[in-house]
Amino acid sequence: LPILRWLPRYSRAWLPLDLLAGLAVGLTTVPQALAYAELAGLPLQYGLYSSFMGCFVYCFLGTAKDVTLGPTAIMSLLVSSYAFHEPVHAILLAFLSGCIQLAMGLLRLGFLLDFISCPVIKGFTSAASITISFNQIKNILGLQGIPRQFFLQVYETLRRIKETRAGDAVLGLTCLAVLAGLRAMKSHLPQATPAQPLAVRISCLIVWISATARNALVVLFAGLVAFSFQVMGSQPFRLTGSIPQGLPAFQPPRFSLAVPNGTIPFQSMVQDMGVGLAVVPLMGLLETVAIAKAFASQNGYRIDPDQELLALGVANVLGSFVSSYPITGSFGRTAVNAHSGVCTPAGGLVTGALVLLSLAYLTSLFYYIPKAALAAVIISAVVPMFDAGIFRTLWRVKRLDLVPLCVTFLLCFWEVQYGIVAGVLVSGILLLYSIARPPIKVSEGAVLLVQPGSSLHFPAVEHLRNSVCSRALAASPPRSVILDCCHISSVDYTVVVGLAELLQELRRHGLSLAFCGLKDPVLQVLLSADLEGFQHFPSREEAERCGGAELGGSRAEPFTSTAE
Numbered sequence: 001l002p003i004l005r006w007l008p009r010y011s012r013a014w015l016p017l018d019l020l021a022g023l024a025v026g027l028t029t030v031p032q033a034l035a036y037a038e039l040a041g042l043p044l045q046y047g048l049y050s051s052f053m054g055c056f057v058y059c060f061l062g063t064a065k066d067v068t069l070g071p072t073a074i075m076s077l078l079v080s081s082y083a084f085h086e087p088v089h090a091i092l093l094a095f096l097s098g099c100i101q102l103a104m105g106l107l108r109l110g111f112l113l114d115f116i117s118c119p120v121i122k123g124f125t126s127a128a129s130i131t132i133s134f135n136q137i138k139n140i141l142g143l144q145g146i147p148r149q150f151f152l153q154v155y156e157t158l159r160r161i162k163e164t165r166a167g168d169a170v171l172g173l174t175c176l177a178v179l180a181g182l183r184a185m186k187s188h189l190p191q192a193t194p195a196q197p198l199a200v201r202i203s204c205l206i207v208w209i210s211a212t213a214r215n216a217l218v219v220l221f222a223g224l225v226a227f228s229f230q231v232m233g234s235q236p237f238r239l240t241g242s243i244p245q246g247l248p249a250f251q252p253p254r255f256s257l258a259v260p261n262g263t264i265p266f267q268s269m270v271q272d273m274g275v276g277l278a279v280v281p282l283m284g285l286l287e288t289v290a291i292a293k294a295f296a297s298q299n300g301y302r303i304d305p306d307q308e309l310l311a312l313g314v315a316n317v318l319g320s321f322v323s324s325y326p327i328t329g330s331f332g333r334t335a336v337n338a339h340s341g342v343c344t345p346a347g348g349l350v351t352g353a354l355v356l357l358s359l360a361y362l363t364s365l366f367y368y369i370p371k372a373a374l375a376a377v378i379i380s381a382v383v384p385m386f387d388a389g390i391f392r393t394l395w396r397v398k399r400l401d402l403v404p405l406c407v408t409f410l411l412c413f414w415e416v417q418y419g420i421v422a423g424v425l426v427s428g429i430l431l432l433y434s435i436a437r438p439p440i441k442v443s444e445g446a447v448l449l450v451q452p453g454s455s456l457h458f459p460a461v462e463h464l465r466n467s468v469c470s471r472a473l474a475a476s477p478p479r480s481v482i483l484d485c486c487h488i489s490s491v492d493y494t495v496v497v498g499l500a501e502l503l504q505e506l507r508r509h510g511l512s513l514a515f516c517g518l519k520d521p522v523l524q525v526l527l528s529a530d531l532e533g534f535q536h537f538p539s540r541e542e543a544e545r546c547g548g549a550e551l552g553g554s555r556a557e558p559f560t561s562t563a564e
Helices: 014-040 045-049 052-060 072-083 087-106 110-115 118-141 151-161 168-188 198-212 214-231 266-273 276-299 304-321 330-337 347-368 371-385 389-397 401-410 418-437 458-474 493-508 520-527 540-551
Strands: 257-260 262-264 440-444 448-452 481-484 514-515 535-537
Touching: 014 045, 014 072, 014 118, 014 214, 014 330, 014 347, 014 371, 045 262, 045 347, 052 304, 072 087, 072 371, 072 418, 087 110, 087 276, 087 520, 087 535, 110 276, 110 304, 110 481, 118 151, 118 168, 118 276, 118 371, 118 389, 118 418, 168 214, 168 371, 198 214, 198 389, 214 347, 214 371, 266 276, 266 389, 266 458, 276 304, 276 330, 304 493, 347 389, 347 481, 371 440, 389 401, 401 418, 418 458, 440 458, 448 458, 458 481, 493 514, 493 520
Parallel strands: 448 481, 481 514, 514 535
Antiparallel strands: 257 262, 440 448
């Protein structure tokens, strides 16, 4: 249990910082939870149900002091795609995702996430930023009945733009402007020092608190405006409506769904989720581990990726017992946590307690929150996820990486799962191509010196054979070959077979093949294979000297031969 590493040495001086950070994150969590439930297509209380269990679990199992678990924009978008706006599906998806994540953590399979390249992640998050933002335009404009599919959404929104409700539009745009202004104020806020006057320090503190809790302030302001109109007998806004008060019941997720025509069994529910059972847990793991690594390196401590998988898996499994939909690490709330000076994961206890208090006592007040204000909160949270500079950066660094980036980016507008799967496949193909076609440097002299530029695996052995034979036989006169293996750290059986065939082919033409620079594991494998005519020299210089002498007609004794 990671909590046993920091709890025994917990300092009293850390307590006020953890309390402050937990409170700041809680003030961000509550309005975002309501907004993300709307994005996921679920009743708003499910956003709050999903916001406290992760805080408590991570306090015991998490290895990064800054990370907070809960609903996020990307996870809500995925839940909207795979849970069909049905709470029972969403809760079961959380349970199954948690089981998969838990199994991956126990089996230490976190390395699989390394195969999802940065261009794929950037393409997905940038496309998700646009998709999520446009998905909320309908709430900003007060439109209803807009389809979920992105291209139909764009068409219907533009077609019905004349039906815009003026009240929702004015309030939504005002909230967006205020949120952007408060974000800019926080980013340009100078660091207060003890040497400054008291009034200056108090002013900086007020601005910092206002900017940190900007989501809560904007939602509170919008709710007061809506309540004022309600009292005066008119309501120009579309409101959130009533939210059930009280804590969710602790019960296992339902493994079947009752419908008017009968019951949907567990097997059918799993089939309906389809590829979501792979995409949701993997994206959850990816977000959590990436955020934990980013803040750990920034603040000078280390994390255990497999332990993070365990924490997330337990959080999702236990969360499903309190009606939570899938959760993951939140970059925005983690940043608030870090900038608030949190010292240990205990800050999550305060955040979770604040969410529980909101569920127990404040849900009646959420009735008057306008949907346009929640839409503004979501748009403000996801716009920074769009990274326009990544296209320019990859064009300068490695243009080939633009292929998986663009494939992922474009296909995510069609369906999220297609974009991610296609991006991973394209990245995998590029990776396999580089393995199958390693760079081969050929130097001509008395002998032909061939040096593979990277390790040698079975897809590359045919390419190596063709390169060696074509150059050795095309030379005038044909030359023997020295294979410099200084970059080769391991070989498999297919490579050994290919090298044996290469030796035989060169011998048929009266040429020899010698190896130099073999590492011990590779040398042991080749000696065990008992290759006919195998010769090895410890260095390239000795190989060239002996190879030249042999071509001149004398017999040079190799450093290692099969007989020895």
